[in-house]
Amino acid sequence: MNPESSSARAALDPLPLHELAAQLRLGFIKVLATSGSTNTELAQLASSGAAGHLSVLFSEHQQQGKGRLGREWVTPAGSAITVSVLASPGTAMEPQSLTWYTMLAALAWSQAVEELAPVKARIKWPNDLLAGDRKICGILAQLVQTPQGFAVVVGTGFNVDQEASELPVATATSLRLASGARVDRGELLAEYLRRFTALDAAFRAVGGRSTAPLAEYADLSLRDLVAARLATLDQEVRVEFPDGSQLLGRAVQLAEDGALVVEKAPGQSQRILAGDVHHVRRADGKYA
CATH class of the missing domain: 2.30.30.100 (SH3 type barrels.)
Structure with a gap:
C-alpha cells in the first residue's frame, strides 16, 4: 500500500451524516469505529424496538461481516463502506414485499455510483453490484421481527478504495480501480441513503407492489427499474x-x-x- 492510499483513508466525519439524517428523517445514523456485524447489531436493535424505520448503522471496520452464503468479508479500515439500513414499513406493505429490498438497495447503489463516478453499475441477481464484469458490492438482507411487525435489515459491503492486492478474489474490484479516481466515501454513502429513502418512499406509496407504476420514476415500476439494470x-x-x-x-x-x-x-x-x-x-x- 502506498502512502497516498493510507492518507486517503481517514475516518468519516459523522457530523454531515447526522445532518443528512435530519434532512431525510432517518431513524438515526450511528457511526461506529468497529463492529462485529452491522447487520447483526442493527437487527438486535430493531428486535428490541430501539431502532425504527430507516435507522442506519455504519462501521469503519467490520470484524465479522458475512456474505449471502456465510463467506467472511473483511477489508482494510477506511477502504470500504460497511453499512446496514432498517426498512420497517409496518402495515404499508405485506411482509413478502420485503424480499424486494435487496434489489431496491442494489438499485440505489447503482444510481449513487453513476451520480459520482464515470462507472456504469449493473445489478447481478440476486444480490451483487457489478462494475464491468467484476463485483464491486455485495448486499445481504435479513428479515427481523420488531414490535411494529416484520422488517428487513439490508447490509452492504462496498469496495471503494482498495488496491488490487487488497481484494479477496480476482472477480472483485473497487470503485477506485473501476473509475481510475478516488470517490469520497462520505459522499457516496450520503448519495446512497438519499436514493434508498426515495425508492423506499415510492415503494411504500404503492403498497410494496413491485409492478405498480411509481409516479416519481416516470411511472416505471420497481421491477422495471431493477430489470433495466440487471446484468x-x-x-x-x-x-x-x-x-x-x-x-x-x-x-x-x-x-x-x-x-x-x-x-x-x-x-x-x-x-x-x-x-x-x-x-x-x-x-x-x-x-x-
Missing part, C-alpha cells in the same frame, strides 16, 4: 443449487416476486428464488 437478464446462465445440481438456460425475466425466470428450452422455463440457489453465473464462466 443477468438475456444471458446464458448456469444456476448451481446447494445439492450440487445445475440448471443451464437463458435468464429471460424478473418475476413479480423477484424470482429469476430461466428458459431451459423453447417454451420451458423455471422460476428460481434467491434462497434456493448457491450460485448464478454466466454459462461462459464469467462472474457477471
Whole structure:
C-alpha cells in the first residue's frame, strides 16, 4: 500500500451524516469505529424496538461481516463502506414485499455510483453490484421481527478504495480501480441513503407492489427499474443449487416476486428464488 492510499483513508466525519439524517428523517445514523456485524447489531436493535424505520448503522471496520452464503468479508479500515439500513414499513406493505429490498438497495447503489463516478453499475441477481464484469458490492438482507411487525435489515459491503492486492478474489474490484479516481466515501454513502429513502418512499406509496407504476420514476415500476439494470437478464446462465445440481438456460425475466425466470428450452422455463440457489453465473464462466 502506498502512502497516498493510507492518507486517503481517514475516518468519516459523522457530523454531515447526522445532518443528512435530519434532512431525510432517518431513524438515526450511528457511526461506529468497529463492529462485529452491522447487520447483526442493527437487527438486535430493531428486535428490541430501539431502532425504527430507516435507522442506519455504519462501521469503519467490520470484524465479522458475512456474505449471502456465510463467506467472511473483511477489508482494510477506511477502504470500504460497511453499512446496514432498517426498512420497517409496518402495515404499508405485506411482509413478502420485503424480499424486494435487496434489489431496491442494489438499485440505489447503482444510481449513487453513476451520480459520482464515470462507472456504469449493473445489478447481478440476486444480490451483487457489478462494475464491468467484476463485483464491486455485495448486499445481504435479513428479515427481523420488531414490535411494529416484520422488517428487513439490508447490509452492504462496498469496495471503494482498495488496491488490487487488497481484494479477496480476482472477480472483485473497487470503485477506485473501476473509475481510475478516488470517490469520497462520505459522499457516496450520503448519495446512497438519499436514493434508498426515495425508492423506499415510492415503494411504500404503492403498497410494496413491485409492478405498480411509481409516479416519481416516470411511472416505471420497481421491477422495471431493477430489470433495466440487471446484468443477468438475456444471458446464458448456469444456476448451481446447494445439492450440487445445475440448471443451464437463458435468464429471460424478473418475476413479480423477484424470482429469476430461466428458459431451459423453447417454451420451458423455471422460476428460481434467491434462497434456493448457491450460485448464478454466466454459462461462459464469467462472474457477471
